[in-house]
Amino acid sequence: MRVAIAGAGAVGRSVAQELIDHGHRVLLIDKAATSIRSDLVPGAQWLLADACEMSTLEEAQLQTCDVVIAATGDDKANLVTSLLAKTEFTVPRTVARVNNPSNEWLYGESWGVDVAVSTPRIMAALVEEAVAVGDLVRLFTFRQSNINLVELTVPADSAHVGRRLGDINWPDGVTPVVILRHQEALPPEADRTVEAGDELLFVTPADAEAELAALLAPRPS
DSSP states (O other): OEEEEEOOSHHHHHHHHHHHHTTOEEEEEESOGGGOOTTTSTTSEEEESOTTSHHHHHHTTGGGOSEEEEOOSOHHHHHHHHHHHHHTSOOSEEEEEESSGGGGGGOSGGGTOSEEEEHHHHHHHHHHHHHOSSSEEEEEEEGGGTEEEEEEEOOTTBTTTTOBGGGSOOOTTOEEEEEEETTEEEOOOTTOBOOTTOEEEEEEEGGGHHHHHHHTSBOOO
């Protein structure tokens, strides 16, 4: 897979190294000469240019990329890069970094963003996930499809403790992804039973979240 990353700061370089370690080809683009540090990510290609300029993206041959990641510290630049990648170069997948949560509403299909990554929102979700039992926590939103990755820690008095996953009538569109139990990640097999304290991860439509939360809620007292 070929990936172009706009923004060669600490975030962009870290993502680039992870992708290279997994066997992908990566191009890092940055307009600041001080950010061009090929010694830090020697396996990447580097381009000193402005990723918001069409000429830069043409030079980068963005049409050959499978994914474009807009990872600069400037939300406007990330949106412009995503829009150009999607509309002018028909890149299949765009991922954009959200720096200011108040700008998050812009990161959608109209600006060519498939996946928006908001560090403040992710950190807040992880805090909620660590302390909330019985409450559904939204971890991630797939913008283009209005599908969410959510987590729920099963309370001890849930009506479904001890039941097989395959016997539970999940809401339409809801798919169990993994069970986290005693520091183990377990596949959601139909014969596996639900235990108190299980962390269940689901892919679910947004409009099914309330029904899913109610399904696993504690028994009425």
